[in-house]
Amino acid sequence: MRKFFLTAALSLGVVTAAPxxxxxxxxxxxxxxxxxxxxxxxxRASLQRGLQVYQQVCASCHGLKRVAFRTLxxxxxxxxxxxxxxxxxxxxxGPDEEGEMFTRxxxxxxxxxxxxxxxxxxxxxxxxxxxxxxSLIVKARRGxxxxxxxxxxxxxxAPDGFTVPEGGHYNSAFPGNVIAMPPPxxxxxxxxxxxxPATVEQMAKDVVNFLSxxxxxxxxxxxxxxxxxxxxxxxxxxxxxxxxxxxxxxVDH
Amino acid sequence: MAATNPDESKGEGVERRDxxxxxxxxxxxxxxxxxxxxxxxxxxxxADVLALSSAxxxxxxxxxxxxxxxxxxxxxxxxxxxTEEEIAKARADDNNPDLIDPETDAARVQRPExxxxxxICTHLGCIPLRYQGDYGGWFCPCHGSHYDTxxxxxxxxxxxxxxxxxxxxxxDTLIKIG
Amino acid sequence: MAFQTNSKIVKWIDRRLPIFSMMHHExxxxxxxxxxxxxxxxxxxxxxxxxxxxxxxxxxxMHYTPNTELAFDSVEKIMRDVNYGxxxxxxxxxxxSMFFIAVYIHIFRGLYYGSYKQxxxxxxxxxxxxxxxxxxxxxxxxxxxxxxxxxxxxxxxxNLFSAFPVIGEAxxxxxxxxxxxxxxxxxxxxxLHYLLPFVILGAVVVHLWAxxxxxxxxxxxxxxxxxxxxxxxxxxxxxxxxxxxxxxxLVFSIFIFYSPDFFGEPDNYIPANPLKTPPHIVPEWYFLxxxxxxxxxxxxxxxxxxxxxxxxxxxxxxxxxxxxxxxxRFRPVYKWWFWVLVFDCLVLGYVGSxxxxxxxxxxxxxxxxxxxxxxxxxxxxxxxxxKPLPVPASIHDAVLADKKAKESADA
Numbered sequence: 001m002r003k004f005f006l007t008a009a010l011s012l013g014v015v016t017a018a019p020x021x022x023x024x025x026x027x028x029x030x031x032x033x034x035x036x037x038x039x040x041x042x043x044r045a046s047l048q049r050g051l052q053v054y055q056q057v058c059a060s061c062h063g064l065k066r067v068a069f070r071t072l073x074x075x076x077x078x079x080x081x082x083x084x085x086x087x088x089x090x091x092x093x094g095p096d097e098e099g100e101m102f103t104r105x106x107x108x109x110x111x112x113x114x115x116x117x118x119x120x121x122x123x124x125x126x127x128x129x130x131x132x133x134x135s136l137i138v139k140a141r142r143g144x145x146x147x148x149x150x151x152x153x154x155x156x157x158a159p160d161g162f163t164v165p166e167g168g169h170y171n172s173a174f175p176g177n178v179i180a181m182p183p184p185x186x187x188x189x190x191x192x193x194x195x196x197p198a199t200v201e202q203m204a205k206d207v208v209n210f211l212s213x214x215x216x217x218x219x220x221x222x223x224x225x226x227x228x229x230x231x232x233x234x235x236x237x238x239x240x241x242x243x244x245x246x247x248x249x250x251v252d253h
Numbered sequence: 254m255a256a257t258n259p260d261e262s263k264g265e266g267v268e269r270r271d272x273x274x275x276x277x278x279x280x281x282x283x284x285x286x287x288x289x290x291x292x293x294x295x296x297x298x299x300a301d302v303l304a305l306s307s308a309x310x311x312x313x314x315x316x317x318x319x320x321x322x323x324x325x326x327x328x329x330x331x332x333x334x335x336t337e338e339e340i341a342k343a344r345a346d347d348n349n350p351d352l353i354d355p356e357t358d359a360a361r362v363q364r365p366e367x368x369x370x371x372x373i374c375t376h377l378g379c380i381p382l383r384y385q386g387d388y389g390g391w392f393c394p395c396h397g398s399h400y401d402t403x404x405x406x407x408x409x410x411x412x413x414x415x416x417x418x419x420x421x422x423x424x425d426t427l428i429k430i431g
Numbered sequence: 432m433a434f435q436t437n438s439k440i441v442k443w444i445d446r447r448l449p450i451f452s453m454m455h456h457e458x459x460x461x462x463x464x465x466x467x468x469x470x471x472x473x474x475x476x477x478x479x480x481x482x483x484x485x486x487x488x489x490x491x492x493m494h495y496t497p498n499t500e501l502a503f504d505s506v507e508k509i510m511r512d513v514n515y516g517x518x519x520x521x522x523x524x525x526x527x528s529m530f531f532i533a534v535y536i537h538i539f540r541g542l543y544y545g546s547y548k549q550x551x552x553x554x555x556x557x558x559x560x561x562x563x564x565x566x567x568x569x570x571x572x573x574x575x576x577x578x579x580x581x582x583x584x585x586x587x588x589x590n591l592f593s594a595f596p597v598i599g600e601a602x603x604x605x606x607x608x609x610x611x612x613x614x615x616x617x618x619x620x621x622x623l624h625y626l627l628p629f630v631i632l633g634a635v636v637v638h639l640w641a642x643x644x645x646x647x648x649x650x651x652x653x654x655x656x657x658x659x660x661x662x663x664x665x666x667x668x669x670x671x672x673x674x675x676x677x678x679x680x681l682v683f684s685i686f687i688f689y690s691p692d693f694f695g696e697p698d699n700y701i702p703a704n705p706l707k708t709p710p711h712i713v714p715e716w717y718f719l720x721x722x723x724x725x726x727x728x729x730x731x732x733x734x735x736x737x738x739x740x741x742x743x744x745x746x747x748x749x750x751x752x753x754x755x756x757x758x759x760r761f762r763p764v765y766k767w768w769f770w771v772l773v774f775d776c777l778v779l780g781y782v783g784s785x786x787x788x789x790x791x792x793x794x795x796x797x798x799x800x801x802x803x804x805x806x807x808x809x810x811x812x813x814x815x816x817x818k819p820l821p822v823p824a825s826i827h828d829a830v831l832a833d834k835k836a837k838e839s840a841d842a
């Protein structure tokens with residue numbers, strides 16, 4: 001019975017996931033991510049590099065408004081390091097005793113500030129295309145990490161006969177192949193503190209790992225508890241099966 | 254009962270079933286207790302609420318004899334820059350047998366000129382009014398509790414002195430509450 | 432055997448409020464056929480899931496804010512900041528799908544074994560009322576996170592009512608409380624989403640009341656005739672249902688902990704934007720067959736009527752089924768048509784999930800046609816012409832025959 005359900009659930013997964021992937025327009029590269037799978041966890045070093053890429057490259061156009069600095073301890077930072085990271089940003093606060101607004105350095109309880117005050121300003125500054133907030137981008141796109149990675153590394157020469165409209169860029173992964181975002185990553189766009197060579201692929205991987213964490217910060221806790229629950233239930237099923245056999249042995253059925 | 258139901262008093266079967274039943278019930282009980290915890294813990298303060306559990310306050314702008322109300326965890330915090338007289342008055346009463354909740358002034362402050370208390374009446378949670386009452390401290394309008402210049406309860410229904418928040422001086426002009 | 436006790440307290444209570452007698456009656460005196468198979472566990476399973484949904488739902492409401500400006504943020508706060516909030520939300524979201532899986536299996540089981548037939552017509556019809564309430568509840572619940580799919584799903588489904596002539600426009604405006612789906616809509620959906628589960632709970636009580644009046648049907652489709660045919664619920668079906676719950680809990684856990692967004696749509700992690708429709712809107716999977724029926728008709732009103740008709744037709748099948756024999760096990764012709772219906776519903780589900788293009792339009796129409804033909808034509812005709820197999824004289828005989836067949840198959 002259990003086996004039947006497991007197989008059913010898994011095969012259902014395979015059957016429905018496959019056409020869903022194929023229905024998107026662009027070419028999606030498939031990668032193995034450290035957070036994939038039942039035991040997958042985030043790669044802390046990569047998350048920290050990804051934060052650096054976000055801060056130095058993406059943050060000029062994309063917000064990350066659902067992520068609080070305090071949660072950066074998940075990346076392996078100490079609270080003191082988190083305070084330093086937060087303090088690099090300025091926030092308007094107030095009103096003070098005189099009723100005036102004032103600016104103060106960020107604190108762990110603050111959230112990443114968005115680059116534009118509102119959607120209209122974001123559209124105006126970017127030729128009409130609003131750069132989406134990245135807090136949930138990995139969960140909000142079919143293909144998740146693979147999709148975001150493929151977009152970041154999908155900038156190519158347009159094939160012959162393909163005209164890219166004004167203000168657009170050819171991207172092999174984007175549905176329709178024309179994306180408003182200019183290529184964000186270039187070789188050595190950042191200098192990694194840990195000495196990792198900053199290739200486009202490396203930076204894309206790191207920032208995608210970071211955004212995956214940003215979208216699902218409770219993933220590790222979820223899998224950890226899940227493992228305990230599954231082991232518990234398997235034993236419970238065994239015990240209940242024993243009772244069931246015992247009880248029904250007395251019935252002619 | 255139906256005829257298909259066998260005699261339930263057959264010795265061996267009952268014994269084994271009982272052991273299995275007890276083991277399973279105990280095991281399931283552990284599971285239910287474990288599963289109940291998330292449903293209970295979700296009502297505890299969430300991470301964003303806990304993140305605001307300390308506040309840093311600049312006290313450089315409070316002249317002697319003045320008081321401000323800051324907030325910490327949503328509660329009012331009275332920060333009074335006490336005058337020499339207020340300190341002297343509070344200390345003079347340290348051993349007064351009338352004290353309802355005896356405590357010395359020195360035990361209630363880290364620096365004598367700064368009295369920092371949670372501004373919630375220990376009776377039923379109203380917020381006392383400053384510079385009022387019979388003892389020069391606070392007066393709670395709800396049920397008439399009088400507090401002195403060390404925020405000790407002197408008269409009225411409140412059982413305790415105003416509570417002290419955890420705080421420390423980061424510098425001469427900056428305190429951290431919580 | 433009447434209820435007996437030595438406890439004075441229990442006696443005192445029971446004389447004034449006979450809950451102990453009633454429990455005893457339902458557990459030990461109520462006669463349950465002894466041949467119920469595993470398909471019969473899905474009913475009590477659905478009841479358990481309903482309770483789980485209510486509990487997790489009440490918890491989520493402690494943290495959720497029903498306001499278009501705040502709803503999405505409050506859901507993300509639950510996911511990120513509330514202690515175990517992610518667990519509560521994933522349980523509730525996946526629980527809805529589990530509820531529909533259990534109920535759909537429960538319905539097809541009823542169809543196969545003829546559980547809707549005399550004298551159980553009202554049990555069946557109350558069950559259909561529960562299904563309708565579940566659909567309304569699930570739809571409104573899906574709107575609450577206020578993501579793109581929430582918003583556009585609400586827009587599309589409420590617009591169905593604009594198909595009604597004359598009153599359509601006014602009706603939709605009334606549903607919305609405005610001129611588009613907006614804050615008033617979200618608030619009333621939230622109110623009703625909280626209310627309806629308790630209405631479902633009430634309907635479940637009535638469903639069980641009717642069930643315990645006529646008694647359970649069983650795979651043999653013959654009534655209990657003698658002492659050898661039945662067993663009490665406790666300990667037999669408690670042991671069986673408990674095992675069923677545990678297996679269900681395992682499947683449920685695998686979704687919650689390892690694939691929590693399996694039934695969800697990525698677009699619902701994008702906050703609602705009333706000015707931008709996602710490229711393809713699909714309803715939740717449990718609505719897909721109905722969605723396919725809706726789209727099978729090129730006429731707006733016709734599609735809406737047919738979709739509602741797909742459920743309404745189920746209300747009259749106790750009278751459309753002309754067979755003297757209850758269980759499809761002894762109906763050699765109808766048995767096949769039953770599986771054709773199951774396949775047909777799966778096809779409808781697939782068609783509903785795809786954009787309406789090319790051959791899928793035709794397939795959708797054929798599948799829709801079959802769905803109605805099955806109930807309106809095949810059911811009455813097969814009942815008349817089919818020569819059923821000999822039905823066992825009693826449940827006990829059916830059990831013995833099964834045993835013999837199994838032994839000869841093993842040998």
